[in-house]
Amino acid sequence: MSKRRVSYFYDPDVGSYTYGLGHPMKPHRILMAHELISSYPPHLLLSHPSLTHLRPPRASAERMTAFHTDEYVHFLSRVTPETMDELTGRGTQFLVGDDNPAFEGVWEFCTISAGGSIAAAKRINEGSSDIAINWAGGLHHAKKREASGFCYINDIVLAILDLLRVFPRVLYVDIDCHHGDGVEEAFYTTDRVMTCSFHKYGEYFPGTGTQEDRGRGKGRGYALNVPLKDGMSDETFKSVFDPVLERILAVFRPAAIILQCGADSLSGDKLGCFNLTMQGHAHCTSFLRKFDIPLILLGGGGYTVKNVARAWCYETACALGVQHELVPMGEEGGMMPWNEYFEWFGPRYRLEVVKNNMEDVNLRIADPHDSEDTPDNLSPRIP
Numbered sequence: 434m435s436k437r438r439v440s441y442f443y444d445p446d447v448g449s450y451t452y453g454l455g456h457p458m459k460p461h462r463i464l465m466a467h468e469l470i471s472s473y474p475p476h477l478l479l480s481h482p483s484l485t486h487l488r489p490p491r492a493s494a495e496r497m498t499a500f501h502t503d504e505y506v507h508f509l510s511r512v513t514p515e516t517m518d519e520l521t522g523r524g525t526q527f528l529v530g531d532d533n534p535a536f537e538g539v540w541e542f543c544t545i546s547a548g549g550s551i552a553a554a555k556r557i558n559e560g561s562s563d564i565a566i567n568w569a570g571g572l573h574h575a576k577k578r579e580a581s582g583f584c585y586i587n588d589i590v591l592a593i594l595d596l597l598r599v600f601p602r603v604l605y606v607d608i609d610c611h612h613g614d615g616v617e618e619a620f621y622t623t624d625r626v627m628t629c630s631f632h633k634y635g636e637y638f639p640g641t642g643t644q645e646d647r648g649r650g651k652g653r654g655y656a657l658n659v660p661l662k663d664g665m666s667d668e669t670f671k672s673v674f675d676p677v678l679e680r681i682l683a684v685f686r687p688a689a690i691i692l693q694c695g696a697d698s699l700s701g702d703k704l705g706c707f708n709l710t711m712q713g714h715a716h717c718t719s720f721l722r723k724f725d726i727p728l729i730l731l732g733g734g735g736y737t738v739k740n741v742a743r744a745w746c747y748e749t750a751c752a753l754g755v756q757h758e759l760v761p762m763g764e765e766g767g768m769m770p771w772n773e774y775f776e777w778f779g780p781r782y783r784l785e786v787v788k789n790n791m792e793d794v795n796l797r798i799a800d801p802h803d804s805e806d807t808p809d810n811l812s813p814r815i816p
């Protein structure tokens with residue numbers, strides 16, 4: 434496998450923010466992933482000759498208004514837990530419900546997350562990297578004037594807008610268990626960005642992303658949704674992902690790709706309902722890497738934090754093409770070096786996310802008495 438110049442963006446402050454007690458989103462998982470990456474012999478990952486380890490500049494309010502309204506960005510830059518009620522009109526504007534608390538440092542957290550994705554796009558635009566990674570990004574639900582689903586600033590939309598200054602066509606692929614609604618909506622009417630989200634659909638947040646939603650106007654056919662059911666296995670996922678992406682790459686011919694690697698599609702996730710192993714999830718990174726098209730890897734969801742750290746560490750290795758140094762070829766997992774969070778990875782202390790015995794409902798044979806039970810969702814239409 435040929436070499437790729439990889440940029441890895443990490444801000445050492447990111448893990449210190451907290452959405453609050455009882456909230457499933459834990460920025461600390463990004464620090465855990467970083468510590469795990471750092472625990473491998475340096476020449477393998479962090480000091481690999483093809484990897485540049487960078488601390489991204491924080492995104493400015495002005496950069497954020499490339500997508501978000503001035504009013505919303507101004508609000509976010511000022512809101513604190515104390516001023517929340519007054520600034521949101523008692524919770525009716527900007528931040529809605531318990532999903533998006535005005536936690537201490539929310540603005541700084543947004544500048545770190547967005548700063549990493551903007552810096553990643555810059556490296557790709559300059560041609561100084563083939564793959565750029567920001568595990569603090571991937572916050573795909575944020576809307577133009579509103580936070581949604583734990584996402585305040587849509588770092589992905591900001592990165593795509595930057596890529597469009599240089600590249601004629603950008604592909605966005607989203608393997609988070611949730612629908613990438615914010616990114617889809619932002620580019621719904623353009624033929625320069627194709628969005629493709631794989632997600633659980635049916636009584637599941639945010640409720641959008643049917644196969645029928647395909648884009649509008651000039652953008653018709655440039656939004657693709659693959660609605661899925663519970664228990665998605667590596668084999669079923671690959672059997673859908675590979676042909677869909679092969680076809681998109683052949684027909685749309687993107688000049689740059691963003692892969693949102695939401696880790697809530699892994700087996701055992703606290704909010705997710707799929708059954709992917711670490712390798713099944715990382716297959717998407719390795720698959721897209723093969724095509725030698727500039728690639729940005731972003732984070733996203735992921736609520737069983739030890740597995741998020743495992744997957745993003747392994748996917749950093751996939752970007753470098755050294756994953757078999759961490760997990761021997763054909764094996765389910767590999768030994769994990771001692772690290773700051775070693776005890777979190779017990780009882781096996783291995784770099785692995787194993788599948789469980791849940792049923793893969795995507796494979797259930799269509800029952801003529803149950804209209805919900807059709808295998809249609811496994812054959813998406815591609816323009």
Ligand code: V1P
Nearest residue numbers: 455456457531532582583609611638697704733734735
């Ligand atoms: O289901 C909802 C809303 C709350 N109801 C009124 C509907 N929210 C979900 C949000 C999931 C966000 C996923 C984000 C991502 O795609 C990208 C980072 O992964 C939700 C859930 C849930 N089980 O779906 N919110 C919460 N759980 C929650 C639980 C405790 C405290 C705060 C939020």
Ligand code: CA
Nearest residue numbers: 607609611631
């Ligand atoms: Ca998705």
Ligand code: ZN
Nearest residue numbers: 609611697734
């Ligand atoms: Zn998610």
